[in-house]
Amino acid sequence: MPRPQVPESQNQIDERTQLVLQEIVNSYIETTEPVGSRTLSKQLATPISPATIRNIMSDLAELGFLTQAHTSAGRIPTDKAFRYYVDSLAVADSLTEELQSSIQKLSAKGVSQVEELLSNTTKILAKLTQFACLVTAPKTAVSRLQRIEFIKVSTSKILVILVSKSGVVRNKFIEMTEKISQDFLNSISAFLNEQFRNRSFQEIRNQILESMVEDKERYDRLLAQAVRLGKKAFEVSDPPELYMDGHLNLLMSDAFGDRNDLRGLMSTFERKGQIMEVLDNTMQADGVRIYIGVENTHEGLRDCTLVTANYRNENNVLGTLGVIGPIHMDYQRIIPVVDYTSKILSQAITRHSYD
Amino acid sequence: MPRPQVPESQNQIDERTQLVLQEIVNSYIETTEPVGSRTLSKQLATPISPATIRNIMSDLAELGFLTQAHTSAGRIPTDKAFRYYVDSLAVADSLTEELQSSIQKLSAKGVSQVEELLSNTTKILAKLTQFACLVTAPKTAVSRLQRIEFIKVSTSKILVILVSKSGVVRNKFIEMTEKISQDFLNSISAFLNEQFRNRSFQEIRNQILESMVEDKERYDRLLAQAVRLGKKAFEVSDPPELYMDGHLNLLMSDAFGDRNDLRGLMSTFERKGQIMEVLDNTMQADGVRIYIGVENTHEGLRDCTLVTANYRNENNVLGTLGVIGPIHMDYQRIIPVVDYTSKILSQAITRHSYD
DNA sequence: ATTAGCACTTGCTCTCGTTGAGTGCTAACC
DNA sequence: GGTTAGCACTCAACGAGAGCAAGTGCTAAT
Structure with a gap:
């Protein structure tokens, strides 16, 4: 979303005009009311007559910085005016x-x-x-793994706990058809922790998917299950x-x-x-x-x-x-x-x- | 919050009056507009003239079932009318x-x-x-413990996982000053699971507090730590x-x-x-x-x-x-x-x- | 007891001046 | 030539008054 690039020439407005624009925006921010030339003239530090301000306003309107609801209403700054204000005029307050x-x-x-x-x-x-x-x-995706654990909560349900380096904990249940003991789950999590600690979730996902297409014959039971559980654990299902x-x-x-x-x-x-x-x-x-x-x-x-x-x-x-x-x-x-x-x-x- | 008990006599209203009241409430629910005697007369299945309805309405108003915004406006059912409606008139639709x-x-x-x-x-x-x-x-408080686990995520931080019977998982971090190994944590959780499985959180809390006032000399290290961690884990700090x-x-x-x-x-x-x-x-x-x-x-x-x-x-x-x-x-x-x-x-x- | 009829109440809407803030333009001013 | 005063003009907002519509309450007839 790059900031819209406006030709310099169009926004070349002299210092006093700038001042008026700034004051209009200020005033509008404060009151949320259309601002008129007379009111503005009073508020302004440098004394400028309402008539002059009207001329300036007219210019600013032509440049697209101001609109008015109807002919006899005061001026309202456009989005463009706010952009200009934010970019070049506003001096950020230091925080109290x-x-x-x-x-x-x-x-x-x-x-x-x-x-x-x-x-x-x-x-x-x-x-x-x-x-x-x-x-x-x-x-x-960019979170890095601090720790993964599997907890068997019932015969068919496993709770996965993912702790990321940034301290976010995520829980997820996995349904398993085949029976796995808690001891075996511990081996798997030890293995995954060993393997993937400090790696980003995205990396881990990719690597697991790669592993899956490799020749499965080479896997022992631990590795096979680790890959299966790991895949489910790191699936991007989270809202x-x-x-x-x-x-x-x-x-x-x-x-x-x-x-x-x-x-x-x-x-x-x-x-x-x-x-x-x-x-x-x-x-x-x-x-x-x-x-x-x-x-x-x-x-x-x-x-x-x-x-x-x-x-x-x-x-x-x-x-x-x-x-x-x-x-x-x-x-x-x-x-x-x-x-x-x-x-x-x-x-x-x-x-x-x-x- | 018991339902306000209103003397029977006050609400003793005859069948036709009931019917009118029902229809007023119905109509009001449908349109959100004050309902007048003429409109109501047309809607009513049993033909009753507007004038009669006005009399009935007048009675109902006196009993506190109806109000009106101003003299020449239609009637609006009061909360009392809705209560009456819900209690005795509405027949719950069966769901589609x-x-x-x-x-x-x-x-x-x-x-x-x-x-x-x-x-x-x-x-x-x-x-x-x-x-x-x-x-x-x-x-x-009434949740029953299914499983508790401790996971050491850094030297000083322990993640507690509480799984309740109803399937709710709760995570909580505990800060520890002294160092505890993951193995020891596992012993503690094994002990707590053994001890408290199926007990309600409230019971567990109480029992832990009781244990704490008992003679500490009798504790071995495991028990002492289990009580300490358990206390923190089951603390009711959750919003x-x-x-x-x-x-x-x-x-x-x-x-x-x-x-x-x-x-x-x-x-x-x-x-x-x-x-x-x-x-x-x-x-x-x-x-x-x-x-x-x-x-x-x-x-x-x-x-x-x-x-x-x-x-x-x-x-x-x-x-x-x-x-x-x-x-x-x-x-x-x-x-x-x-x-x-x-x-x-x-x-x-x-x-x-x-x- | 119910109903028809009628006078009365009251909010809503429309119209029509009036007011006031504000503009745009022109002519005078420095 | 930029700035300002003055003036005619515009337009929303406000308020008063008229007319309308919905609805009541009361009375008298059924």
């Missing part, structure tokens, strides 16, 4: 101590599970931003895991005027798979990414802004977190929050890793 | 084949985890009812588990007119603990329970109806499921759906149990 310490709480005392860490992250983000917040679980919180904030906030707007958005949230896809698509990039309105490839998000950042351990990018809010969100506040949260989460999850 | 088979899908092919079963249940209920749907995870789906349906449906109504309701949903409590309180009773509007002890649900039923295996009630919808829901449809779902879930979860 208070915000910082709120965010640090995500890995507070006694958080022993990665799942809890991620869920805390969404909760804290939701609280601080008052928007919908998302965190993807560490990608299974994409996504932690989500605060989508009700959007409902509360009447930042989205129409109830129908909200409906569309909410049903997007219900399709977690789609949201996952959107987040995954942003994962290549680095740092905080911002997708404003029409810039969103996913149709359901065209009336929102998505702000995302990755989290990682020392070796790999593990997942993405993000917030979804109105296009007129307070970027100066939100961007650093997302940024800092991603860093704190990275730290926390690195501490949780086993090395 | 279609509905039955939809519900049976909750335990469709390849559902290997109880968690998935429960989550499927909320999804199916949400789809069929278009309301908010809830399922509580099997109560840990109450609640599966929820379809609360967005309520948002979509405009059955709740005001957006503020919805906000209150939604923030109730955000406090899962409160919802849990409400559901737990209903668990003593048997069969389908219905709490209409003011009958709800929890304030946030006073504008809703809650319909709940338990699910169970052969031995115990395991948890509760329920739907929350508008007071004017279609009871004839919803009640059998909840009832049947609870039965199918009971069956499915019984099949998942290990015996």
Whole structure:
């Protein structure tokens, strides 16, 4: 999702015009009301008369930075204006101590599970931003194996436990027709642990599949069973895991005027798979990414802004977190929050890793 | 939450009046509009003139079954009317084949985890009812131990795996300061399995606590460690588990007119603990329970109806499921759906149990 | 006891001025 | 030539009033 490249010439606007645009966006972010020339004139530090501002506004409208609901209404910044604002005008606030310490709480005392860490992250983000917040679980494909165990829970059922380096535990039941003793299962897990420890799940999958096409005659019973169980254990059957919180904030906030707007958005949230896809698509990039309105490839998000950042351990990018809010969100506040949260989460999850 | 006991005399209303009341409620459920005497007269099978109906309505209003928004508006059934309707008038529809088979899908092919079963249940209920749907995870206190295992994942961290008879798997990390070998952990889990298999978590907790106050001199190292680890493993630190789906349906449906109504309701949903409590309180009773509007002890649900039923295996009630919808829901449809779902879930979860 | 008839109530909708914020243009100004 | 004051124009929002429709309550007749 590369940022739309606009010819420089088109956006070549002089300093004062820039100032006016900045102030319009600021004002709109603050009030969510169309902003008029008179009001703006008063707010502006440099005194410019309403008439002049009208001229400037007219220019900006022509360049596609402003629209108006009807001829006699004030101007509303377009998505393009917000993009411009975010790119060149906004100076990211440094976070207050208070915000910082709120965010640090995500890995507070006694958080022993990665799942809890991620869920805390969404909760804290939701609280601080008052928007919908998302965190993807560490990608299974790049996860590295820390430990695999098989536990026989009944004659035909085996519980598989997969622990990844990043601290994620996954449980899965396998049905077996033939009888296998717990001792034998232990041998198998010992073998698999020996063989695959520290390898990524993706690698393991591939290698197992390769093994299967090799000449089976060469296998002893242990190896054969290990391959069979391993295949089932590492199958990618798991639904994409996504932690989500605060989508009700959007409902509360009447930042989205129409109830129908909200409906569309909410049903997007219900399709977690789609949201996952959107987040995954942003994962290549680095740092905080911002997708404003029409810039969103996913149709359901065209009336929102998505702000995302990755989290990682020392070796790999593990997942993405993000917030979804109105296009007129307070970027100066939100961007650093997302940024800092991603860093704190990275730290926390690195501490949780086993090395 | 016992059903409010109303003196018989107050509700002693003759057959025709009953019929009118029934029809008013029916009509209101269908249209969500105040119902007037003229309209009702036409709908009624037995021909009664509008004027007579007005008299009857006047009586019903006096008895507290009907209200009206203003003098010249039609009548609206009160919560009391719905209670009367549900208790004595509604004949539960038998479920269509279609509905039955939809519900049976909750335990469709390849559902290997109880968690998935429960989550499927909320999804199916949400789809069929278009309301908010809830399922509580099997109560840990009454769960019986099937298997406990300890896996050492790093020098200081131990992963505990608790498998209950009902098929629920729970993971938990324990930090250990002193070093314990995996072999020793295996001995401990063997011991605990031997000792506590089939006992309820509550019993186990108690017994472990008892053991701790006993003379420690008598312990050998194994026993001492087993008690220590066991205590941590069975600690009730887990957040109450609640599966929820379809609360967005309520948002979509405009059955709740005001957006503020919805906000209150939604923030109730955000406090899962409160919802849990409400559901737990209903668990003593048997069969389908219905709490209409003011009958709800929890304030946030006073504008809703809650319909709940338990699910169970052969031995115990395991948890509760329920739907929350508008007071004017279609009871004839919803009640059998909840009832049947609870039965199918009971069956499915019984099949998942290990015996 | 039931019903027809009628006066009355009340919310809803439509229309039509009025108001006010805001624009666009033109002409004057520095 | 850029900036500003002034003025005519536009258009949503608000409010009052008329007409309408649905529904009630009461009274008198059946």
